[in-house]
Amino acid sequence: MPIDKEHARSGKKPIYIGRFAPSPSGPLHFGSLVAALGSYLDARSKNGIWLVRMEDIDPPREQPGAADQILKSLEAYGLHWDEQVLFQSQRHEAYRQIINHLEAKGFIYPCTCTRKDLQGYGGVYPGICRDKSDNTKTQHSLRVRCPEKIIEFQDLIQGSIQYALPDLGDFIIQRKDGLFAYQLAVCADDAYQGITHVVRGYDLLNATPWQIYLLSLLNTTTPTYAHVPVITLENGDKLSKQNHAPEIPLDQPEQQLFKALQALGQNPDKALASSSVSDILRWGIAHWQIEKVAKRPSVPLAALS
Ligand code: GLU
Numbered sequence: 001m002p003i004d005k006e007h008a009r010s011g012k013k014p015i016y017i018g019r020f021a022p023s024p025s026g027p028l029h030f031g032s033l034v035a036a037l038g039s040y041l042d043a044r045s046k047n048g049i050w051l052v053r054m055e056d057i058d059p060p061r062e063q064p065g066a067a068d069q070i071l072k073s074l075e076a077y078g079l080h081w082d083e084q085v086l087f088q089s090q091r092h093e094a095y096r097q098i099i100n101h102l103e104a105k106g107f108i109y110p111c112t113c114t115r116k117d118l119q120g121y122g123g124v125y126p127g128i129c130r131d132k133s134d135n136t137k138t139q140h141s142l143r144v145r146c147p148e149k150i151i152e153f154q155d156l157i158q159g160s161i162q163y164a165l166p167d168l169g170d171f172i173i174q175r176k177d178g179l180f181a182y183q184l185a186v187c188a189d190d191a192y193q194g195i196t197h198v199v200r201g202y203d204l205l206n207a208t209p210w211q212i213y214l215l216s217l218l219n220t221t222t223p224t225y226a227h228v229p230v231i232t233l234e235n236g237d238k239l240s241k242q243n244h245a246p247e248i249p250l251d252q253p254e255q256q257l258f259k260a261l262q263a264l265g266q267n268p269d270k271a272l273a274s275s276s277v278s279d280i281l282r283w284g285i286a287h288w289q290i291e292k293v294a295k296r297p298s299v300p301l302a303a304l305s
Pocket residue numbers: 020021022023055186200201204
C-alpha cells in the first residue's frame with residue numbers, strides 16, 4: 001500500500017502516544033489550554049509520549065504568527081512536547097497519496113454541489129453526487145462514501161457513544177478549492193504518528209465516527225478517544241477563535257493553569273494556585289483522574305474561580 005503511515009520510531013512501539021493538534025487560526029485561548037492540559041496530563045501520567053502537531057492546512061483561516069504564538073504559549077505554560085512539531089503544511093504529498101489510494105479503492109467520489117444546493121439539510125450531505133458518473137470535469141470536492149453502519153466507541157470521558165454513519169452523511173476530504181480537509185489530515189497524521197490516545201474538546205465528538213471510519217479504510221488501529229468539555233461564556237457560546245477569545249496571558253500562567261485543572265474536574269487545593277508552573281503540573285500529573293472530568297459538553301467559565 002502506498003501510504004506512509006507509522007513513521008519509524010527507534011526501539012519498541014510506545015504504548016501511549018498522545019497529541020495536541022491546534023490550528024493556527026489564532027492564539028491559544030483558555031478553551032484550547034484546557035484541551036492541551038487534559039491531553040498533556042493524560043499522557044504524562046501514563047509515562048506516555050506527548051506530541052504537538054500544527055494543523056496548518058487552511059491558509060485563508062490562518063493568522064500570521066499564530067503557530068509561533070501557540071508554541072510560545074505552550075512553553076510558557078510548561079507544556080513541553082516530545083519530538084519535533086509536525087506541520088501539516090509539510091504533509092501534502094502524503095495526503096495526496098492517501099487520496100489516490102482511496103480513489104483507487106472506490107471509497108470516495110467527486111461532489112459538485114454548491115452551498116446553495118445543500119441548504120435545508122441540516123449540514124448532513126444528502127448524497128446528491130453519490131451515483132453521478134463523470135462528475136469530475138467541473139470544480140469538485142471529494143467525499144467519503146459512508147456505508148450504512150453504526151460506529152460505536154467508548155469515550156474515556158463521555159462514555160459509550162454510538163452514531164449511525166448515514167445520520168452524519170458523506171464527508172469532505174478535499175475541498176473544492178483544492179485544500180485538504182481536516183478529517184483527512186487528522187486521520188492521516190494520527191495514523192502516521194502512531195497516536196494511541198486522543199484527548200481533545202467535546203466539539204469534535206461528532207467528527208469521531210467519521211475519523212474512526214476513515215482510519216479503518218487506512219487499515220489503522222483506532223486510537224482511544226476522550227472528549228473534554230469545552231469552555232463557554234455567559235451567553236453559552238463556546239470560547240473559540242471565531243468569537244475572538246483572548247490569548248491566555250504569558251506573564252501569569254499559574255492562575256490559568258489552576259483554573260484549567262478546575263475545568264478538568266481535578267479539584268486542586270486552593271494553595272496550589274500560588275505554586276509555580278512546574279509544581280502545578282507535577283501535582284496535575286500525580287493526581288490526574290480522567291474519570292473526574294465532567295461527562296458533559298461544556299463547563300461555563302464563570303464556574304471557575
Ligand atoms: N485542529 C483541530 C482544532 O484546533 C483539533 C484537531 C484534533 O484535536 O483532532 O480544532
